[in-house]
Amino acid sequence: MVERYVMSIDQGTTSTRCILFDHGGRLVSVAQREHQQFFPRPGWVEHDAVEIWRNLQRIVPEALSNAGIEASQISAIGIANQRETTVLWDPRTGIPLVRAIVWQDTRTAPLVDELRSDPGDDFFLDRCRLPPSTYFSAPRIRWLFDNVDGLERRARDGEVLFGTIESWLIWNLTGGPDGGLHITDATNASRTMLMDIRTLTWDAELMAFFGVPRAMLPEIRSSAENYGEASALLPGVRITAALGDQQAALFGQTCFSPGEAKCTYGTGSFLVMNTGTDVVRSEHGLLTTVAYKIGDQPTIYALEGPIAVTGSLVQWFRDRLGLIHSAPEIETLARTVEDNGGCYIVPAFSGLFAPHWRSDARGVIVGLTSYITKGHLARAVLEATGWQTREVVDAMNADSALALKQLKVDGGMTSDHLLMQILADVLDVPVVRPLVAETVSLGAAYAAGLAAGYWPDLQVLRRNWHRAAQWLPDMDAERREWEYECWKRAVERSLGWIQPPKRS
Amino acid sequence: MAGPVQSIERAAAILRLLAGGSRRLGLGEVASSLGLAKGTAHGILRTLQHVDFVEQDPATGKYQLGAALLHLGTSYLDVNELRSRSINWADALAGRSGEAVRLGTPLEGKVLVIHHVFRPDDTLQTLDVGALLPLHASSLGKVLMAFGATPVEPLLEEEPEGYTRHTLVHPSELNRALAEIRDLGWGAEVQEMSMGEAGIAAPIRGQGGLVVGAIGVSGAVERICDSKGRPLPALITVLREAARAISRDLGAARW
Numbered sequence A: 001m002v003e004r005y006v007m008s009i010d011q012g013t014t015s016t017r018c019i020l021f022d023h024g025g026r027l028v029s030v031a032q033r034e035h036q037q038f039f040p041r042p043g044w045v046e047h048d049a050v051e052i053w054r055n056l057q058r059i060v061p062e063a064l065s066n067a068g069i070e071a072s073q074i075s076a077i078g079i080a081n082q083r084e085t086t087v088l089w090d091p092r093t094g095i096p097l098v099r100a101i102v103w104q105d106t107r108t109a110p111l112v113d114e115l116r117s118d119p120g121d122d123f124f125l126d127r128c129r130l131p132p133s134t135y136f137s138a139p140r141i142r143w144l145f146d147n148v149d150g151l152e153r154r155a156r157d158g159e160v161l162f163g164t165i166e167s168w169l170i171w172n173l174t175g176g177p178d179g180g181l182h183i184t185d186a187t188n189a190s191r192t193m194l195m196d197i198r199t200l201t202w203d204a205e206l207m208a209f210f211g212v213p214r215a216m217l218p219e220i221r222s223s224a225e226n227y228g229e230a231s232a233l234l235p236g237v238r239i240t241a242a243l244g245d246q247q248a249a250l251f252g253q254t255c256f257s258p259g260e261a262k263c264t265y266g267t268g269s270f271l272v273m274n275t276g277t278d279v280v281r282s283e284h285g286l287l288t289t290v291a292y293k294i295g296d297q298p299t300i301y302a303l304e305g306p307i308a309v310t311g312s313l314v315q316w317f318r319d320r321l322g323l324i325h326s327a328p329e330i331e332t333l334a335r336t337v338e339d340n341g342g343c344y345i346v347p348a349f350s351g352l353f354a355p356h357w358r359s360d361a362r363g364v365i366v367g368l369t370s371y372i373t374k375g376h377l378a379r380a381v382l383e384a385t386g387w388q389t390r391e392v393v394d395a396m397n398a399d400s401a402l403a404l405k406q407l408k409v410d411g412g413m414t415s416d417h418l419l420m421q422i423l424a425d426v427l428d429v430p431v432v433r434p435l436v437a438e439t440v441s442l443g444a445a446y447a448a449g450l451a452a453g454y455w456p457d458l459q460v461l462r463r464n465w466h467r468a469a470q471w472l473p474d475m476d477a478e479r480r481e482w483e484y485e486c487w488k489r490a491v492e493r494s495l496g497w498i499q500p501p502k503r504s
Numbered sequence B: 001m002a003g004p005v006q007s008i009e010r011a012a013a014i015l016r017l018l019a020g021g022s023r024r025l026g027l028g029e030v031a032s033s034l035g036l037a038k039g040t041a042h043g044i045l046r047t048l049q050h051v052d053f054v055e056q057d058p059a060t061g062k063y064q065l066g067a068a069l070l071h072l073g074t075s076y077l078d079v080n081e082l083r084s085r086s087i088n089w090a091d092a093l094a095g096r097s098g099e100a101v102r103l104g105t106p107l108e109g110k111v112l113v114i115h116h117v118f119r120p121d122d123t124l125q126t127l128d129v130g131a132l133l134p135l136h137a138s139s140l141g142k143v144l145m146a147f148g149a150t151p152v153e154p155l156l157e158e159e160p161e162g163y164t165r166h167t168l169v170h171p172s173e174l175n176r177a178l179a180e181i182r183d184l185g186w187g188a189e190v191q192e193m194s195m196g197e198a199g200i201a202a203p204i205r206g207q208g209g210l211v212v213g214a215i216g217v218s219g220a221v222e223r224i225c226d227s228k229g230r231p232l233p234a235l236i237t238v239l240r241e242a243a244r245a246i247s248r249d250l251g252a253a254r255w
Helices: A051-067 A110-129 A137-147 A151-156 A163-171 A202-208 A245-252 A311-320 A329-334 A374-400 A416-427 A440-453 A458-463 A475-493 B006-020 B025-032 B036-050 B079-097 B137-146 B153-157 B171-184 B233-252
Strands: A005-011 A015-021 A029-035 A074-081 A087-090 A161-163 A183-185 A219-221 A224-229 A240-242 A260-266 A269-276 A287-292 A298-308 A344-346 A364-366 A408-412 A431-434 A467-471 B054-056 B062-064 B098-107 B110-117 B132-133 B187-190 B198-206 B209-218
Touching: A005 A051, A005 A163, A005 A245, A015 A475, A029 A051, A029 B079, A051 A163, A074 A224, A074 A245, A074 A440, A087 A163, A110 A137, A137 A151, A137 A202, A151 A240, A161 A163, A161 A440, A163 A183, A163 A240, A183 A240, A202 A298, A202 B006, A240 A440, A240 B209, A245 A260, A245 A269, A245 A287, A245 A298, A245 A344, A245 A440, A245 B062, A260 A374, A260 A440, A269 A374, A298 A344, A298 A374, A311 A329, A311 A374, A329 A416, A329 A431, A329 B079, A344 A374, A344 A475, A364 A475, A374 A416, A374 A475, A374 B187, A408 A416, A416 A467, A416 A475, A440 A458, A467 B110, B006 B025, B006 B036, B006 B054, B006 B062, B025 B036, B036 B198, B079 B098, B079 B110, B079 B209, B079 B233, B098 B137, B110 B137, B132 B137, B137 B187, B137 B198, B137 B209, B153 B171, B171 B187, B198 B233
Parallel strands: A005 A074, A074 A240, A183 A219, A260 A408, A408 A431
Antiparallel strands: A005 A015, A015 A029, A087 A161, A224 A240, A260 A269, A269 A298, A287 A298, A344 A364, A431 A467, B054 B062, B098 B110, B098 B209, B110 B132, B187 B198, B198 B209
8 A cells, every 4th residue: 555644834934844754743845945035234134035935945855755645645734834924916917016024023022013003902802812913914014004105005006915824825826816715824814913813704893993904804714624625736635734833842742631731942942731611811021823634623822922932043143243153063062161151131122022022122142241151152042041030931831820841842953952941940840842843844744643643643643653762850959049039130231222213 | 096185285285384383374474385376275275274273263264273183193073063953864764763763973982972872662761871882892893993993902902802702802703804894884782792782883983085984783583583583674764864864963073
């Protein structure tokens, strides 16, 4: 019998990955390509959506040929994507009208500040459960309407489509200008600030408020169902899942029950806890979001603590400062010293997300003396991820009244042995990694496979989860408290940096 | 018998030229100094750049000696980078074999465990990244020695420790074992480090085919080997597939 596989596409912030999985949930083939990060101005971050689509067109055949597999052996395609990144394109030509504005971009901060005072956070929280933030898509659409001539008019005339990246890819995969499907899934839609989180429909008041015409928005579908067949690239293969990448990771970590949580370590880090069918409101700076919706089963929700800058701090060290040649070398450099030497880095490059939500914050390095070497800075880079995690875990514990007993981790940075130990030390709980670190891809594959009947149910998927490594806390309690205090003081120094321009 | 390879002679001349002065040189300067056509010089410089023997300044486009040349004697592949590149395949190997997986590189006459994946049965295990294993009594160590990643002589100068009655301690039996590993492409250790345990390992090759590390699977001898103490062919197959996949990634891609 010919072996069949599920294909997952993980379209992330810095690269796109195509991974093939077998029935055992084991990785059979990987192909990956990075795409350019554009930083046209401080605080601005953009991607070229066409470059991303072209990369996908290259890596899909590469993944197949690496493993000697034919397209006909693919049972289903599942897509996981970087969330909130906003793409606007012309449906007649398939060409984006502007560069995609990435989730880390902060150009909408002045608009967001206005929204927070008028109409105020509650107007938005009541409808979509998201507070105004530069993080989400709708303020970006508004910004583009306000700053690109003629765009709003064209949108009203039905000449513009909006999507997050999964919508863009699915549209292209199913024919683009020639019958492409314009859809999104509930998890991605829940990050736009335009969707009613209980009904999973576009909210009329929010659309009116932001001036976004219904015609430009994709149809909201569940996260796992037969959307349709690809016509480009893999003709005839069904696309059966789409999930925001953090929700895909939650799914890949088999966190199917309320209380189960994971933290993914990539460009940013995202602590997500399944809250079942309850829409839980956080009192401690976490977000309420859709975890997943499988077909017509009840919607499952989650609490999420997003941290904007963790892995991207390492990339900054590599690409912008040139202090290391490759990302894993951060561990080598950090190990040349015993500790941080008294210096701390708060990477508030996009302001601070959870739990502080301060768009006026910017990155700081504090505690510098002539003693500090690049080794200490490398150490501080890793510790920044540790302490930011501690802050969201504390918030999650406070919201759920149940202390996390261990942290399930995944994502690229879990290959950093020193970082994982630092995490265990600052959290004072075991840190556990599953056998497949690429849980974002695995989650997309699981959802797609479930919808396509490649896997029968969630129990089978749970049985695939195995512990691959575990780090145990090994830090003196007093030292942990002292370091945490220093971290908190460092965070204070990052606040209030961005001032509104003086009005004359 | 064939004469010297001309492009390598020219590459050596370019390296000597760059080493001779303190300032960076542009393509035209390199070509005219050595009497080469620009196209020829450019091809050689690009390959030298690809193997990190030459660096090009992004701003001016001028060339100088690469950092790797200065550290030729030491391992040129950072161990954390090796772990990062291997992790997906090491996980898949643990999944397929059902056994613990380790990656090792040579360090000061021993094997440094740079990565460890638990046996995927969710039993209590301890991560031993950073542990040092004996070269002669571990499958990882034997593979590293067999393929020249670390010299055998220093080990033989001291009397190698006998951990069990199966441990290879005599130079002749050790050298025979290493020769066999070179023939087969993989190596084993059967109750040579501790009774009841066995392991098999295969080499990981980097750019140019140089062995930069080893990957191995280990566990209870009755699961790794058949009743005659020979490692199971199915395990050897998945092990070698993993080693090949990692090697392909190391040779194909660059950070």
